[in-house]
Amino acid sequence: MDQELLAHFDRRIARKGYDNRSEAIRDLIRADLVAEEWERAEGEVVGTISLVYDHHLRSLTKRLTSFQHTRYQMILSSLHVHLDEDNCLEVLVVRGMEPHIRALAERLIATKGVKHGRLTLTTTGKRLS
Ligand code: NI
Known part of the structure; x- marks a missing residue:
């Protein structure tokens, strides 16, 4: 992955209070799956x-x-x-x-x-x- 892109991401997640990148990525994945739940509008x-x-x-x-x-x-x-x-x-x-x-x-x-x-x-x- 692009190092500059990752550096931006690391600074952003540090501002948001994440201790490490993997927890931030997990939350992004969860947010995307939640967004998909709404798009499907079922349940x-x-x-x-x-x-x-x-x-x-x-x-x-x-x-x-x-x-x-x-x-x-x-x-x-x-x-x-x-x-x-x-x-x-x-x-x-x-x-x-x-x-x-x-x-x-x-x-x-x-x-x-x-x-x-x-x-x-x-x-x-x-x-x-
Ligand atoms: Ni009131």
Whole structure:
């Protein structure tokens, strides 16, 4: 392999806190396999949905909570942080079939008054060693 390329890689993984190259390469391989799981969109996924919103907006908190109750089977846990006088951060840990999870995230993020939202998918870990 190109020595210059490897030197770049070694500097990058050192910044990221890896002790050695093989652990970094293992994580890259795992990340690629997880990406493949999403591309196939089959099976169960685990992830988090984060939402930032202004709790002063009338009925927004209520609407977000009501909708979450209709999807309670997919929401394993939720965390609420009061960021300041106005803004709240909510993080949901979700598990379910990929298209359902994506639809849940899209619906929550599209709710009027949600300033920022993001779905981060990971894996159940079953297919990775
Ligand atoms: Ni709050």
